[in-house]
Amino acid sequence: MYKVAVATALSVALLSGCTTLDPYTQEQKTSQATKGAGIGALSGAILGAAVAGKGDRNEGALAGALIGGAVGGGIGYYQDQQEMRLRQELEGTGVRVERIGDDIRLIMPGNITFATDSTRIDTGFYPVLDSVAKVLIKFDRTMVDVEGYTDSTGSFEYNQELSEYRAQAVANYLASVGVDRLRLNTRGYGERNPIASNDSAAGRAMNRRVEVRIRGTQR
Numbered sequence: 397m398y399k400v401a402v403a404t405a406l407s408v409a410l411l412s413g414c415t416t417l418d419p420y421t422q423e424q425k426t427s428q429a430t431k432g433a434g435i436g437a438l439s440g441a442i443l444g445a446a447v448a449g450k451g452d453r454n455e456g457a458l459a460g461a462l463i464g465g466a467v468g469g470g471i472g473y474y475q476d477q478q479e480m481r482l483r484q485e486l487e488g489t490g491v492r493v494e495r496i497g498d499d500i501r502l503i504m505p506g507n508i509t510f511a512t513d514s515t516r517i518d519t520g521f522y523p524v525l526d527s528v529a530k531v532l533i534k535f536d537r538t539m540v541d542v543e544g545y546t547d548s549t550g551s552f553e554y555n556q557e558l559s560e561y562r563a564q565a566v567a568n569y570l571a572s573v574g575v576d577r578l579r580l581n582t583r584g585y586g587e588r589n590p591i592a593s594n595d596s597a598a599g600r601a602m603n604r605r606v607e608v609r610i611r612g613t614q615r
Contacts, residue, residue: 471498471612471613472498472612474535474537474612475495475498475499475500475538475610475612477535478500478531478535478538478610479493479495479500481531481534481535482500482502482528482531485527485528485530485531486502486524486527486528489508489524489527490504490505490508490524491503491504491505491508491524491528498611498612499609499610499611499612500609500610501607501608501609501610502528502607502608502609502610503605503607504521504524504566504605504606504607504608505601505602505604505605506546506601506604506605506606507601507604508520508521508524509521509562509566509605509606510562510565513558515558515561515562515565516565517565517566517569522569525566525569525570525573526573528570528608529570529573529574529575532570532575532579532610533574533575535610536576536579537612537613538579538610538611538612538613539579539581539610539611539613540567540570540575540579540580540581540608540609540610540611541581541582541583541608541609541611542563542564542566542567542570542580542581542582542583542606542607542608543559543563543582543583543584543585543606543607543608543609544558544559544560544561544562544563544564544566544582544583544584544585544606545559545584545585545586545587545588545589545590545603545604545605545606545607546558546559546586546587546603546604547587547590547594547599547600547601547603547604548587548590548594548600548603549594549600552586552587555586555587556584556585556586556587557584558584558586559584559585559586560582560583560584561584562584562606563582563583563584563606564582566582566606566608567580567581567582587603590603591603591605
């Protein structure tokens, strides 16, 4: 019944590769493509069965599972490849690469991107952004959110404005070296959403950052 449909879609996902190589540890890990195919298959099977007539529930479940598995696996595989390239390009730069589902997040510490209280990108950071842009241009089926953050020092209004200008500066640079501006969205969060305590200098340094979130899409 439904289990057969899901199993069929999962077998398709397995053919595209269950694991991927972590470029840092050189260890095999379960790929997001396989995870995405499994989730897509299950969702598709349930939806396919729900919309089909009583006599066609098994066929509807199978069709939905196959379609859902292909869509989920496709996004996951695409982002797997992009994540690997980004990790290779950004190794040793101070930029942290994180993967959350089908999203890739680049965390750029403020001490390597901007001078204190400045909205001008440090010229030494240009090569890093060039590397990011090179990957974004190659993997163009994504949307890119550039988000600015500050610590809690200073007024809320000042921090909000500073975060907005910094996010815009990074987006402008990426656009200037070839990333389609229509893919770029910017937002400043000021001192909101801290990732460390603002009670210490080390924590405040971590909170002063720009994050680039790369979201997978389907075309």
